[in-house]
Amino acid sequence: MSGDFPLPPILQTPCSSEPVLVTQGAEGRLYKTTYLTPNLPCALKYRPPKPWRHPTLDARLTKHRILSEARILSRCRKEGIRVPGVYASDEVGGWLMLEWVPGAPVRVRINEALGDRQCGIEEDEELKYLMRRIGKAIGDMHAVGVVHGDLTTSNMMLSPKPLNEVSGEAEGEKGCLEGEIVIIDLGLASGSLLIEDRAVDLYVLERAFGSTHPRAECIFDQVLEAYKGTFKQAPVVLKKLEDVRMRGRKRSMIG
Ligand SMILES: Nc1ncnc2c1ncn2[C@@H]1O[C@H](COP(=O)(O)OP(=O)(O)O)[C@@H](O)[C@H]1O
Numbered sequence: 308m309s310g311d312f313p314l315p316p317i318l319q320t321p322c323s324s325e326p327v328l329v330t331q332g333a334e335g336r337l338y339k340t341t342y343l344t345p346n347l348p349c350a351l352k353y354r355p356p357k358p359w360r361h362p363t364l365d366a367r368l369t370k371h372r373i374l375s376e377a378r379i380l381s382r383c384r385k386e387g388i389r390v391p392g393v394y395a396s397d398e399v400g401g402w403l404m405l406e407w408v409p410g411a412p413v414r415v416r417i418n419e420a421l422g423d424r425q426c427g428i429e430e431d432e433e434l435k436y437l438m439r440r441i442g443k444a445i446g447d448m449h450a451v452g453v454v455h456g457d458l459t460t461s462n463m464m465l466s467p468k469p470l471n472e473v474s475g476e477a478e479g480e481k482g483c484l485e486g487e488i489v490i491i492d493l494g495l496a497s498g499s500l501l502i503e504d505r506a507v508d509l510y511v512l513e514r515a516f517g518s519t520h521p522r523a524e525c526i527f528d529q530v531l532e533a534y535k536g537t538f539k540q541a542p543v544v545l546k547k548l549e550d551v552r553m554r555g556r557k558r559s560m561i562g
């Protein structure tokens with residue numbers, strides 16, 4: 308099942324395993340397919356041409372985004388940050404072939420764990436531990452000079468086993484909060500050591516978290532608490548976050 312869209316040319320060659328359309332976002336599509344051998348699963352991130360954009364501008368934008376995501380992913384890997392490995396890319400064809408990360412987006416796992424609970428969330432040690440692992444993952448990324456630009460619980464995966472031991476079949480159990488945080492979707496990421504940029508990264512996540520998981524807002528402090536211990540300037544970033552919040556509030560009062 309490849310969805311109702313025409314497959315990108317790279318997936319039109321005869322393939323032993325049929326590509327599966329996993330998600331369809333505003334900018335692109337994500338397919339699950341295989342790389343080199345039929346038993347190595349991979350994710351193909353495809354940015355189709357946007358007919359409403361000027362073709363030259365569209366090609367330039369696509370090229371820039373693909374290359375920028377590939378570069379920042381490689382840089383993270385070199386620094387030991389858990390992100391998908393880059394297998395191949397084609398900035399003209401508009402695709403990026405990445406290591407398949409088994410598991411589920413953190414958003415899905417948090418929602419499964421919350422179920423329809425209205426209380427007791429603040430005492431949920433398993434959920435709080437997950438939040439601390441998120442804080443640690445972001446801090447480690449910031450420590451090597453990378454800011455994400457679009458931190459949300461959809462742009463992190465909870466992967467049941469370390470990536471190098473995974474066969475691609477271990478997708479994890481519903482509601483299971485064990486596993487490793489793998490940061491994905493670095494299309495808007497950039498290299499930065501600025502305190503301000505890091506604080507904005509945290510603020511974006513804080514806001515996204517509040518609207519995606521309003522009932523779990525009470526445990527978001529665990530993310531920040533764990534972040535604090537990850538690198539030397541982390542406490543300064545958290546101080547800056549207070550200013551960023553203030554500005555956000557002022558802006559929403561003005562309109
Ligand atoms: N390497 C990967 N392995 C497994 N699933 C992935 C991978 N990359 C992305 N996904 C899935 O596809 C979704 C969309 O990918 P993402 O990189 O976030 O692109 P978008 O820009 O469309 O948000 C993710 O939320 C995740 O569920």
Ligand SMILES: [Mg+2]
Pocket residue numbers: 461462492
């Ligand atoms: Mg995304």
